[in-house]
Amino acid sequence: MINRPRSKTAIFVVASLASVFPGLTARASGDTWQTVAENTAYRKTSTYDETIAYCRRLAGTSLWVSFSLFGTSPQGRGMPLLVISRDRAFTPSAARKTNKPVVLIQNGIHAGEIDGKEASLALVRDIVVSKRLEHLARHATVLVIPILNVDGHERTSPYNRINQNGPDEMGWRATAQGLNLNRDYMKADAPEMRALLGLFNSWKPDLYVDTHVTDGADFQYDVLYTIESTGYVAAPIAEYVDRVLQPMIRPAIERKGHIVESYFNLRDPADLAKGIERQVFPPRFSNGYGALRGRPVVLVETHMFKPFGVRVRATYDLLVEILSAVEARPGDLLAAVRSADAEAIARGRVVDPTRPVPLRLELTDANRIVRFRERTLQFSRVKSVERAGSGTAKRHRTSKFRCTTRSVSRARSLLHSRTSFRPSGMTSSAASRSTD
Numbered sequence: 001m002i003n004r005p006r007s008k009t010a011i012f013v014v015a016s017l018a019s020v021f022p023g024l025t026a027r028a029s030g031d032t033w034q035t036v037a038e039n040t041a042y043r044k045t046s047t048y049d050e051t052i053a054y055c056r057r058l059a060g061t062s063l064w065v066s067f068s069l070f071g072t073s074p075q076g077r078g079m080p081l082l083v084i085s086r087d088r089a090f091t092p093s094a095a096r097k098t099n100k101p102v103v104l105i106q107n108g109i110h111a112g113e114i115d116g117k118e119a120s121l122a123l124v125r126d127i128v129v130s131k132r133l134e135h136l137a138r139h140a141t142v143l144v145i146p147i148l149n150v151d152g153h154e155r156t157s158p159y160n161r162i163n164q165n166g167p168d169e170m171g172w173r174a175t176a177q178g179l180n181l182n183r184d185y186m187k188a189d190a191p192e193m194r195a196l197l198g199l200f201n202s203w204k205p206d207l208y209v210d211t212h213v214t215d216g217a218d219f220q221y222d223v224l225y226t227i228e229s230t231g232y233v234a235a236p237i238a239e240y241v242d243r244v245l246q247p248m249i250r251p252a253i254e255r256k257g258h259i260v261e262s263y264f265n266l267r268d269p270a271d272l273a274k275g276i277e278r279q280v281f282p283p284r285f286s287n288g289y290g291a292l293r294g295r296p297v298v299l300v301e302t303h304m305f306k307p308f309g310v311r312v313r314a315t316y317d318l319l320v321e322i323l324s325a326v327e328a329r330p331g332d333l334l335a336a337v338r339s340a341d342a343e344a345i346a347r348g349r350v351v352d353p354t355r356p357v358p359l360r361l362e363l364t365d366a367n368r369i370v371r372f373r374e375r376t377l378q379f380s381r382v383k384s385v386e387r388a389g390s391g392t393a394k395r396h397r398t399s400k401f402r403c404t405t406r407s408v409s410r411a412r413s414l415l416h417s418r419t420s421f422r423p424s425g426m427t428s429s430a431a432s433r434s435t436d
C-alpha cells in the first residue's frame with residue numbers, strides 16, 4: 001500500500017486530503033511517503049508488516065532515524081522502536097551524553113486504539129523526510145513505539161471496537177495471551193510488558209506519552225488528555241507540568257481548533273445525572289507507572305465517535321505541541337526529572353518509619369469549573385487524598401473533580417444532540433463508560 005502506483009483516483013484523494021489535513025500530507029504532489037491511513041482517506045490503518053516496512057524505510061532514508069526491535073511477542077513478532085536523533089544518539093548512553101531530553105511516544109498498547117501509530121508515523125516523516133517539523137528533534141531524542149501490542153494489532157475485525165468510528169478494521173485490546181498491557185505495569189506478566197519495562201529502564205525517558213481512544217461516552221471533545229500532577233506525583237514533576245507543560249500545550253492545541261478537556265469518566269454509566277469525574281490511575285496503568293517513576297506522562301484519549309481522520313489529526317497535533325513544549329524549554333524538563341530522581345534516591349537512603357507513602361487515592365467533593373462548549377459545567381473539586389504508611393495518614397491536596405447534577409442535566413441534552421459522528425445504526429451510547 002505504501003508505494004502502490006498512483007491512479008487518478010488516488011491522486012484526487014491525496015489532493016483532497018491535503019486541503020483538509022495539510023500537516024499530514026507532506027508534499028502531496030508526487031509524494032510517495034503517504035501513510036496507509038492517508039492513502040486510503042482514513043479508511044484503513046497499516047498492518048504490522050506495512051508498519052515495519054514504513055519504519056525501515058524511514059531509517060533507510062534519514063540519518064536521523066534508527067529502527068530496531070526491542071522485544072518479541074508470544075506469537076513471535078518483533079516489537080518495533082524508532083529513535084529519532086539529529087545527533088545520531090541511538091543508544092541510551094549516547095543519548096545521555098547529548099544532555100537532551102528523551103521523549104517516549106508509545107502507541108497501540110490497546111491495539112484497536114491505533115490513532116497514535118498513524119499520527120506518529122506521519123510526524124516522524126514530517127520531522128525527518130519533509131523536514132517541515134525538523135525543529136522538533138533539535139533539542140530532544142524522540143523514541144516512537146508505533147505498536148506495543150503487536151499480536152493484538154493483527155487480530156483484526158470490523159467489530160473489535162463496535163462503537164469506534166473507523167478505521168474499517170482494527171486490532172484487539174488484549175495480547176495473544178489475553179493480557180491487558182495497560183493493567184500490567186506492576187505485575188509484568190506479559191513478555192511485551194517486560195520488554196517495555198526493560199526499554200524504560202535502559203532509556204529512562206524524561207517524558208512519556210501513551211496514546212489511546214476512548215471507549216464510551218459521547219461528548220463534543222475530540223481529544224482528552226491527562227498529565228498527572230497531583231497526589232503521588234513527585235513535586236518537581238508536578239511543578240513542571242503545572243507551570244510549563246500544561247500552559248504551553250493547552251492553549252496551543254485549542255488554537256488549532258481542537259476541543260479538549262482533561263480525561264474523565266462517567267461516574268455511573270447507567271445514570272448520567274450522577275455526573276463525571278476524573279480517574280485515579282494507580283501504577284498498573286501507564287500514566288500511574290510513569291508518575292511513580294518520577295516522570296511526566298501524557299495520557300492521550302481521542303474520542304471514539306469522531307472519524308478516524310479527525311482523531312489521527314488530533315493526536316498528531318497534540319504530539320506536535322508536546323514536542324514543541326519540550327523543544328522550547330528542554331532544560332526545565334531535564335531539571336524537573338533530575339530533581340525528582342534525586343529526591344527519590346535521597347528518600348531511599350534514609351529509613352523514616354513516619355514517612356507517609358501513598359497507598360490509596362480517593363476522589364473528594366472539591367470541584368472546579370470546566371467548559372462544555374459555550375456553556376460551563378460545575379465540577380466538584382477533590383479536597384484531599386489520603387496517604388497511609390507506617391501507621392500514619394496525611395491529607396494531600398489534589399484536583400480531582402466531578403460534575404454536579406444540575407449541570408449534567410444540561411450536558412445530557414447536549415450529549416443526545418451530538419449524534420453527527422455516530423456511525424449509522426448505532427444506538428445511543430451516551431451512558432456507556434469512557435474508560436481507555
Ligand SMILES: [Zn+2]
Pocket residue numbers: 110113212213436
Ligand atoms: Zn486504551
